[in-house]
Amino acid sequence: MVMIPLPLHSVEDQQFSPLDPADLTLVHRGEGGSEVRRSILPGGVRVLTEAMPGQRSTTVGFWIPVGSRDEEAGHYGSTHFLEHLLFKGTTKRSALEIAQSFDAVGGESNAATAKESTCYYARVLDTDLPMAMEVIADMVTSAVIDPHELEQERGVIIEELAMDADDATDVAHEHFVARVMGNHPLGRPIGGSPEEIMAISREAVMEHYRAHYRPSELIVTAAGSLDHEELCSMLMTALSDAGWELDPLAVPEPRRNPEPAKITSIPGLEVINRPVEQANIIIGCTSITGHDDRRQVLAVLNAVLGGGMSSRLFQEIREKRGLAYSTYSFSAAYTDAGYFGMYAGCAPGKAAEVIGLLGAELDRLAQQGISAEELSQAKGQLAGGTVLALEDPGSRMSRLGRAEMITGEFQDIDEALSRVHAVTAEQVQALAQELAARERVITVVGPFENEAALGL
Amino acid sequence: MVMIPLPLHSVEDQQFSPLDPADLTLVHRGEGGSEVRRSILPGGVRVLTEAMPGQRSTTVGFWIPVGSRDEEAGHYGSTHFLEHLLFKGTTKRSALEIAQSFDAVGGESNAATAKESTCYYARVLDTDLPMAMEVIADMVTSAVIDPHELEQERGVIIEELAMDADDATDVAHEHFVARVMGNHPLGRPIGGSPEEIMAISREAVMEHYRAHYRPSELIVTAAGSLDHEELCSMLMTALSDAGWELDPLAVPEPRRNPEPAKITSIPGLEVINRPVEQANIIIGCTSITGHDDRRQVLAVLNAVLGGGMSSRLFQEIREKRGLAYSTYSFSAAYTDAGYFGMYAGCAPGKAAEVIGLLGAELDRLAQQGISAEELSQAKGQLAGGTVLALEDPGSRMSRLGRAEMITGEFQDIDEALSRVHAVTAEQVQALAQELAARERVITVVGPFENEAALGL
Numbered sequence: 002m003v004m005i006p007l008p009l010h011s012v013e014d015q016q017f018s019p020l021d022p023a024d025l026t027l028v029h030r031g032e033g034g035s036e037v038r039r040s041i042l043p044g045g046v047r048v049l050t051e052a053m054p055g056q057r058s059t060t061v062g063f064w065i066p067v068g069s070r071d072e073e074a075g076h077y078g079s080t081h082f083l084e085h086l087l088f089k090g091t092t093k094r095s096a097l098e099i100a101q102s103f104d105a106v107g108g109e110s111n112a113a114t115a116k117e118s119t120c121y122y123a124r125v126l127d128t129d130l131p132m133a134m135e136v137i138a139d140m141v142t143s144a145v146i147d148p149h150e151l152e153q154e155r156g157v158i159i160e161e162l163a164m165d166a167d168d169a170t171d172v173a174h175e176h177f178v179a180r181v182m183g184n185h186p187l188g189r190p191i192g193g194s195p196e197e198i199m200a201i202s203r204e205a206v207m208e209h210y211r212a213h214y215r216p217s218e219l220i221v222t223a224a225g226s227l228d229h230e231e232l233c234s235m236l237m238t239a240l241s242d243a244g245w246e247l248d249p250l251a252v253p254e255p256r257r258n259p260e261p262a263k264i265t266s267i268p269g270l271e272v273i274n275r276p277v278e279q280a281n282i283i284i285g286c287t288s289i290t291g292h293d294d295r296r297q298v299l300a301v302l303n304a305v306l307g308g309g310m311s312s313r314l315f316q317e318i319r320e321k322r323g324l325a326y327s328t329y330s331f332s333a334a335y336t337d338a339g340y341f342g343m344y345a346g347c348a349p350g351k352a353a354e355v356i357g358l359l360g361a362e363l364d365r366l367a368q369q370g371i372s373a374e375e376l377s378q379a380k381g382q383l384a385g386g387t388v389l390a391l392e393d394p395g396s397r398m399s400r401l402g403r404a405e406m407i408t409g410e411f412q413d414i415d416e417a418l419s420r421v422h423a424v425t426a427e428q429v430q431a432l433a434q435e436l437a438a439r440e441r442v443i444t445v446v447g448p449f450e451n452e453a454a455l456g457l
Numbered sequence: 458m459v460m461i462p463l464p465l466h467s468v469e470d471q472q473f474s475p476l477d478p479a480d481l482t483l484v485h486r487g488e489g490g491s492e493v494r495r496s497i498l499p500g501g502v503r504v505l506t507e508a509m510p511g512q513r514s515t516t517v518g519f520w521i522p523v524g525s526r527d528e529e530a531g532h533y534g535s536t537h538f539l540e541h542l543l544f545k546g547t548t549k550r551s552a553l554e555i556a557q558s559f560d561a562v563g564g565e566s567n568a569a570t571a572k573e574s575t576c577y578y579a580r581v582l583d584t585d586l587p588m589a590m591e592v593i594a595d596m597v598t599s600a601v602i603d604p605h606e607l608e609q610e611r612g613v614i615i616e617e618l619a620m621d622a623d624d625a626t627d628v629a630h631e632h633f634v635a636r637v638m639g640n641h642p643l644g645r646p647i648g649g650s651p652e653e654i655m656a657i658s659r660e661a662v663m664e665h666y667r668a669h670y671r672p673s674e675l676i677v678t679a680a681g682s683l684d685h686e687e688l689c690s691m692l693m694t695a696l697s698d699a700g701w702e703l704d705p706l707a708v709p710e711p712r713r714n715p716e717p718a719k720i721t722s723i724p725g726l727e728v729i730n731r732p733v734e735q736a737n738i739i740i741g742c743t744s745i746t747g748h749d750d751r752r753q754v755l756a757v758l759n760a761v762l763g764g765g766m767s768s769r770l771f772q773e774i775r776e777k778r779g780l781a782y783s784t785y786s787f788s789a790a791y792t793d794a795g796y797f798g799m800y801a802g803c804a805p806g807k808a809a810e811v812i813g814l815l816g817a818e819l820d821r822l823a824q825q826g827i828s829a830e831e832l833s834q835a836k837g838q839l840a841g842g843t844v845l846a847l848e849d850p851g852s853r854m855s856r857l858g859r860a861e862m863i864t865g866e867f868q869d870i871d872e873a874l875s876r877v878h879a880v881t882a883e884q885v886q887a888l889a890q891e892l893a894a895r896e897r898v899i900t901v902v903g904p905f906e907n908e909a910a911l912g913l
Contacts (some may be wrong), residue, residue: 055511058845088766089776096776100766105834107841110766126841156779163734164782164802167625276732278619310544310556310566320545320552323612326620346620378561385563385582389514 007039007409029413037401037411038229044216044247045254046240048233049401049411051224053394059130059225060394061232062122063137066220066257066406067213069193070116070186070335076205078158078193081114083206085158087121088112089150091143094136096150102136110137116187117257117335118406124395127226131235138239141214151203158198165192169446170346173281176273177444178333181285181340183265216245217254220405224397256409257336259292264338268440272452280352280447284359285342286439289432291334291407297383297420298428299332299341302436304379305371305429306330306362307343311378313362314343324351324358336407341436349447353456356443367437370430383421387414463495463865485869493857493867494685500672500703501710502696504689505857505867507680509850515586515681516850517688518578519593522676522713522862523669525649526572526642526791532661534614534649537570539662541614543577544568545606547599550592552606558592566593572643573713573791574862580851583682587691594695597670607659614654621648625902626802629737632729633900634789637741637796639721672701673710676861680853712865715748718793724896728908736808736903740815741798742895745888747790747863753839753876754884755788755797758892760835761827761885762786762818763799767834769818770799780807780814792863797892805903809912812899823893826886839877843870 007028029037034054041047069080089096103110108125110133121140123133165171175190182188193201221236241247264287289295307314307330318328328345343359371379390396391414404411412420449455463484485493490510497503525536545552559566564581566589577596579589621627631646638644649657677692697703720743745751763770763786774784784801799815827835846852847870860867868876905911 056848058848097767097772100771100776101834104760104765104767105837105841107838107843107845109845124845126844129841153776153779157775157782160735160780160803161782163804167733167735169623277623279616279623304560309560311553311560315556316553319613320556320609323609324616326613326617347616348619378557381561382563385561385585387563388582389563389565389580392512392514 007405007411028411031413036229040229040233041253042233042237042247043249043251044240044245045251046216046236046247047220047253047405048229048236049220049222049405050227050229050232051397051401052227052229053225053397056226056394057126058124058394059127059223059227060122060124060398061130061133061137061221061223062120062398062402063141064220064222064402064406065119065141065213065218066117067218068115068117068119069189069191072186076201076209077189077197079201079205079209080119081192082154082158082198082201083209084112084114084119084121085154086146086151086206087140087144089154090145090147091139092145093139093143099136099140102132106132108133114191116191118402120402122398130227130232134232134235135239138236138243141219142240142243142245144210146203146207146210148203151206155198158192159195162192162195162198169275169277169279169281172273172275173283173344173444173446176271176446177283177285177342177442178340180267180271180444181287181342181442182338183267185262185264185338187335187338216240216247217251220402222398222401222405224401225394256406259290259336261290262337266440266442268442270443270445270452270457272449272455273444273446274449275446276448277446279346280349280355280445280449282345282347282352282355282359283342283444284356284363284441285340286436286441288332288339288341288436289334290337290339292336293334293339295428295432296334297424298432300383300421301376301379301424302366302429302432303330303332304382305375306366308379309382313366314345314359317362318345318355318358324348324355349449352445352447356445356457360441363433363437366433367430370433371426373426376424376426376429380421380424384418387417463861463867484867487869492685496685496689497709498689498693498703499705499707500696500701501707502672502692502703503676503709503861504685504692505676505678505861506683506685506688507853507857508683508685509681509853512682512850513582514580514850515583515679515683516578516580516854517586517589517593517677517679518576518854518858519597520676520678520858520862521575521597521669521674522573522710523674524571524573524575525645525647528642528665532657532665533645533653535657535661535665536575537648538610538614538654538657539665540568540570540575540577541610542602542607542662543596543600545610546601546603547595548601549595549599555592555596558588562588564589570647572647574858576858578854586683586688590688590691591695594692594699597675598696598699598701600666602659602663602666604659607662611654614648615651618648618651618654625731625733625735625737628729628731629739629800629900629902632727632902633739633741633798633898634796636723636727636898636900637743637798638794639723641718641720641794643791643794672696672703673707676858678854678857678861680857681850712862713792715746715792717746720794722896722898724898726899726901726908726913728905728911729900729902730905730907731902732904733902735802736805736811736901736905738801738803738808738811738815739798739900740812740897741796742892742897744788744795744797744892745790746793746795748792749790749795751884751888752790754880754888756839756877757832757835757880758822758885758888759786759788760838761831762822764835765838769822770801770815773818774801774811774814780804780811805905808901808903812901812913816897819889819893822889823886826889827882829882832880832882832885836877836880840874843873
């Protein structure tokens with residue numbers, strides 16, 4: 002079992018020199034011969050890799066630990082807007098050339114803006130890894146953000162927001178998160194509103210780009226068929242060719258403050274009227290942070306309540322009563338805040354009944370706890386799911402990014418499984434009691450003129 | 458390069474005896490040490506496996522080569538209804554016990570009903586493969602189809618259909634396929650209509666179950682960490698324990714007739730009024746069958762026209778004009794029919810313009826063909842994508858199923874890549890001309906009172 006801290010300072014012994022492979026830090030040698038390595042390179046650039054024998058592909062991600070929560074008023078949506086614009090051309094490549102680079106080798110490349118981070122990633126055959134590293138490094142360092150391209154892309158983003166607005170389940174999630182997070186910046190939608198996107202200036206986007214796309218914020222993670230040292234060399238070459246200053250003594254930017262934030266939810270019922278066939282219902286509350294030691298307790302709670310076909314929600318709402326096709330529970334954990342919720346999609350005339358059933362299941366968990374059989378079942382589910390997920394290099398690449406950005410520690414699989422194994426039924430009930438006692442947010446998207454039409 | 462026929466008759470030498478491993482037929486030894494094997498077992502049960510060294514998981518699928526196209530009037534939706542009911546309990550297991558079996562090991566299990574087949578599949582750690590085989594075999598052989606459970610599940614399916622009906626893009630695809638396939642059974646929606654589901658009787662579902670869930674129709678495919686002989690033994694034991702008669706001399710049911718069907722599309726414009734923010738547009742026509750030698754030509758055509766970020770549709774409609782977030786082309790090939798289409802989601806006021814642009818790109822492809830650079834780019838895209846996809850055991854499991862059910866031949870990766878490599882620009886243009894000359898179906902789902910409101 003291994004749990005390895007990932008320090009940002011006092012790291013002289015982790016400084017990397019392409020000339021001296023002995024400087025590499027081997028974080029962990031995993032099962033099946035996989036090797037996790039980490040280096041802090043000149044400029045404070047962090048690189049974490051996991052070499053997986055037997056793979057022919059590599060997934061690589063370039064992370065900037067900045068997301069929509071970091072935007073100031075007047076800049077809402079700028080992180081996501083910038084993510085789109087990085088594909089629209091650099092000083093070396095047109096938008097078409099960027100697209101052709103990946104299409105020509107059958108690779109997948111995309112980017113994702115989240116609330117606390119932005120990631121540009123690609124999955125390619127290992128022989129195409131140098132190309133992928135070079136093109137993503139070019140986008141991250143040398144985007145042009147041409148004013149004409151920016152105007153075209155404004156229209157594309159407006160259509161992306163319209164597509165999301167046409168998905169009633171997405172709309173329910175967005176509204177739920179806004180109210181459960183209250184006025185905290187984590188409550189804002191990642192993409193901004195159409196009005197904000199129409200109003201955003203090139204200067205706001207450029208400001209964001211200049212402020213955060215810097216060596217000391219950049220984290221590169223990769224998993225699959227790779228050599229750590231070669232990947233670090235490619236990266237250093239690409240970044241210095243692009244004109245980035247890479248001070249050998251620089252250290253990474255500090256991580257976010259893990260102190261739990263004070264969140265004031267807006268509790269109670271919100272009904273959003275949409276002319277759809279199903280009522281989309283979410284009930285939930287604030288929850289633990291991404292640093293909280295009870296993460297595995299919450300994972301077990303979630304598995305028992307709404308994590309699979311044998312979960313209580315699935316059995317009660319779908320199997321016994323035939324009220325819904327889709328019902329589950331979910332949670333999200335950020336550095337200093339988190340939330341927890343339960344979802345069901347049902348016939349509008351059954352919405353009041355389903356709202357009652359969802360709330361009652363959380364209360365029952367708090368009052369009566371879980372059985373020994375449920376505990377053992379949930380542990381098996383989490384353990385098996387963890388091992389299965391790690392066959393995918395993309396999952397491993399993301400795991401390295403999250404470990405570096407949020408917790409600052411790398412857990413190997415045995416450590417992760419032993420933490421799950423240590424969870425007790427008492428801990429699950431205690432956490433259920435804490436969650437059940439919090440003020441609940443209820444969000445319903447469906448064909449309801451007003452709250453009264455729900456018949457609660 | 459290997460292209461291996463998969464004969465259904467004269468198969469004495471492929472008969473399997475668990476006592477004599479020499480009876481196994483090695484279809485192909487692939488790269489990285491993978492081994493494809495095929496056996497025709499007693500009862501005419503077909504088993505195809507691909508053992509992949511270095512994997513810890515196995516994906517297994519039980520296929521019945523019957524889908525919604527095979528339903529008769531009064532039974533529409535019964536294939537999909539039956540698929541749901543197989544999870545609701547067997548003579549040995551309750552619905553909860555089936556769900557717990559997979560949840561307890563963190564495995565994924567699900568089923569998919571398609572137009573020509575139904576597949577029950579699971580992905581588990583190799584140590585859980587015996588459990589997965591035993592549970593799925595139990596469902597396929599010994600479902601109870603309890604009348605009370607059936608009534609509950611009717612409600613679940615009605616909610617599944619309502620969920621699909623709330624997705625305007627899904628609605629556009631369903632309506633497009635109905636018109637492009639005209640009165641052919643492939644044009645019907647897989648799940649049936651809510652009215653059909655409300656009316657369907659237990660007897661209709663039972664009839665379907667008894668008629669098709671038989672040894673001579675069953676195909677089991679698996680990929681990942683496995684041993685062919687052990688898997689065949691497990692399967693034979695499970696099927697005979699369930700009381701299936703396994704005649705050593707039985708042969709598989711013949712495959713579907715590959716003779717191309719006569720399809721009469723309902724051409725022209727159909728507008729479906731939905732109060733959504735985006736217009737969902739599809740334009741397309743009938744295309745080649747799953748047996749057609751031009752499958753790789755169509756794949757190249759599709760890649761150039763709308764297969765990636767560098768494709769013509771993406772460049773013209775999204776990059777140059779900022780009219781859509783999502784635009785692509787697609788195709789589907791069944792045994793005796795196929796269709797081809799182009800999609801875009803855009804602002805309602807731009808729908809007429811986008812319809813014009815989509816149609817013009819197909820015409821331009823037919824009139825001017827493709828450049829040598831586009832041809833080479835598309836071949837690289839298809840080759841890389843093929844190799845990347847085969848790292849996933851689930852893809853390999855499905856590939857074995859399709860080869861056995863539809864084409865009756867197994868292509869190894871070198872053969873598949875060499876067929877792509879052989880495609881010429883002239884062949885692509887000739888196929889584009891053929892498609893462009895066919896009558897076009899135009900489907901639009903959006904906030905339009907009538908066809909005139911589109912402003913075409």
